[in-house]
Amino acid sequence: MRKPDDIERLYLDFDGFFASVEQQADPRLRGRPVGVVPFAGTDRTAVIACSKEAKAAGVKNVMPIREAKQVCPDLILVPQKPDLYRRAHNALLCEIETVIAIDTAKSIDDLTCVLDESGQRDPELLAARIKTAIATNIGTYITSSIGFAANRQLAKIACKQGKEESRRLGSYGNGLAIWRPSDMPAPLLRVALKDIPGVGASMIGRLARNRVFTTAELYALEAKHMRKIWNNVNGERLWYALHGYAIQAPPQKRGMFGHGRVLPPEGRTIAGASEISRLLLTKAARRLRRENFYAGGVWLWLSVTDGSWMGKHHLAVVNDDQAILSALRSLWARVRRDYPRGVTIFRVGVTLYDLSPADERQIDMLDNDDADRRKWEKVNSAVDALNTRYSGTIVSLGEWKPPAGGHAGGKISYTRIPSAGTSGDGKLEDDDPGTRSG
Structure with missing residues (x-):
C-alpha cells in the first residue's frame, strides 16, 4: 500500500452550517444567537443546530429548547428550512469548484478534494482562495475550516483540530491545519x-x-x-x-430507504403519527423506485412515552405504494392492539429494507401476485411521472396532507447529502435516504 510523502487531501467542514445559512439568508439574524428547531410554536423539542453566537453563550446542538433559553435568554429560534440548506450546499459546491475540483461530498456540510502540485506546494493560498470565493460570491456569514493531510481520514481530523484551535484563539470560522507527513505523528x-x-x-x-x-x-x-x-x-x-497510507473507503452499498420525523404536539396520537408515517413511507417508496430497487420488508419505529415500539412486516419484493402502504397499515394495527388506550408518540420512523436491484428481483413462487404487482407498478410509474413533471405531489394513493410547515420528511441532515424531492405544497424539499450499510 502506498504511503504518500506529501499532503494529498483537503477536507473542508462548514462552521455551524445550518445556522450560518440562516444568518446569511436573513440579515436580521446576523451577529445574534440563533437556534434552528424542528418546527415553530413549541418549546417541547430541541435546538438541532446553533450559531457561533449561541455556542459562545453555552447553547449546544440537540439541547432542549427550555434549557437553551435558560442558558441564552436572547436565543432566536428559527424553524428548519431543508430546501434552503440544500440550495446553499449546491451553491457553495459550485463556488469551490471554481477553485479546485471536489472529489467527494458525503454530507451536506463537508467535502474532500485531491490536491494538485500547486495545492501541495502552497495549501495556505489554496485555503484562502476557497474562503475568498465563498465570501465574495455567497457571503461572509458562511465560513469553513480546512484540514490538509496525506489521506482523507487524517485531513478530517486535522480540520476538526484547526476548527477547535481557531475557536480557542477567538477566530471561529477561520480554522486551518496542515499535517504534512514529515510532521507526523506528533499532531495526531x-x-x-x-x-x-x-x-x-x-x-x-x-x-x-x-x-x-x-x-x-x-x-x-x-x-x-x-x-x-x-x-x-x-x-x-x-x-x-x-499511519498516513493512501487508503480509500470502499464504495457504499444501499442498505435501506427511510424517513424519520419528530412529531409536532398536535400529531403525537396514534392517528396523527400513522398519517405522518404514511406520507414518510410514500416518499421513501418514491426514492426506492427512482433508484431502481425493490424492498422485501417495512420497518416501523416509534418513540413513545415509556420507551420505544418497533415492528417489521415482510413484503413480497415490491416497490409499489399499494403493497407498501398495506404493510404499514398492518403494522399500525399491531400498535393499536398493543396500546388499546392510546399512547403519546414523540417520533416516528419508517424504513424499507431487504433491497433487491430491479434487475435482480427474486419473486416468491407462493405469492402468485405478479399480475397485481405489474398493474400497480404501472400506476405508480404514471403517478411518479406526473409528480416529477409538476414538482409537487399532485397525485397520491390516499389523501396528501403534510403537517404544519409543509415538510413531510424534510429535516436537517448531518450525515448525507439531501436530494430534491417534492412536498405536498409544490415546494422542493429534502429526501432522507436513511441508513446505508457498507
Whole structure:
C-alpha cells in the first residue's frame, strides 16, 4: 500500500452550517444567537443546530429548547428550512469548484478534494482562495475550516483540530491545519481518542478493556491487533489511515430507504403519527423506485412515552405504494392492539429494507401476485411521472396532507447529502435516504 510523502487531501467542514445559512439568508439574524428547531410554536423539542453566537453563550446542538433559553435568554429560534440548506450546499459546491475540483461530498456540510502540485506546494493560498470565493460570491456569514493531510481520514481530523484551535484563539470560522507527513505523528498524538473518526463511545469501552486509553496508545498498536479489537477489517483500515497510507473507503452499498420525523404536539396520537408515517413511507417508496430497487420488508419505529415500539412486516419484493402502504397499515394495527388506550408518540420512523436491484428481483413462487404487482407498478410509474413533471405531489394513493410547515420528511441532515424531492405544497424539499450499510 502506498504511503504518500506529501499532503494529498483537503477536507473542508462548514462552521455551524445550518445556522450560518440562516444568518446569511436573513440579515436580521446576523451577529445574534440563533437556534434552528424542528418546527415553530413549541418549546417541547430541541435546538438541532446553533450559531457561533449561541455556542459562545453555552447553547449546544440537540439541547432542549427550555434549557437553551435558560442558558441564552436572547436565543432566536428559527424553524428548519431543508430546501434552503440544500440550495446553499449546491451553491457553495459550485463556488469551490471554481477553485479546485471536489472529489467527494458525503454530507451536506463537508467535502474532500485531491490536491494538485500547486495545492501541495502552497495549501495556505489554496485555503484562502476557497474562503475568498465563498465570501465574495455567497457571503461572509458562511465560513469553513480546512484540514490538509496525506489521506482523507487524517485531513478530517486535522480540520476538526484547526476548527477547535481557531475557536480557542477567538477566530471561529477561520480554522486551518496542515499535517504534512514529515510532521507526523506528533499532531495526531495530541488528539483525544474520542475525536478519532471511527472511535465511538462503545469502541472507547472496548479499547479500554484492551488497555488503550490514548491516541498514542492506539497509534502504537499493530494493524492486526486493531483488526482483532474492531472484530472486522475496519480496525485494520483505520490503522493504515492513521499511519498516513493512501487508503480509500470502499464504495457504499444501499442498505435501506427511510424517513424519520419528530412529531409536532398536535400529531403525537396514534392517528396523527400513522398519517405522518404514511406520507414518510410514500416518499421513501418514491426514492426506492427512482433508484431502481425493490424492498422485501417495512420497518416501523416509534418513540413513545415509556420507551420505544418497533415492528417489521415482510413484503413480497415490491416497490409499489399499494403493497407498501398495506404493510404499514398492518403494522399500525399491531400498535393499536398493543396500546388499546392510546399512547403519546414523540417520533416516528419508517424504513424499507431487504433491497433487491430491479434487475435482480427474486419473486416468491407462493405469492402468485405478479399480475397485481405489474398493474400497480404501472400506476405508480404514471403517478411518479406526473409528480416529477409538476414538482409537487399532485397525485397520491390516499389523501396528501403534510403537517404544519409543509415538510413531510424534510429535516436537517448531518450525515448525507439531501436530494430534491417534492412536498405536498409544490415546494422542493429534502429526501432522507436513511441508513446505508457498507
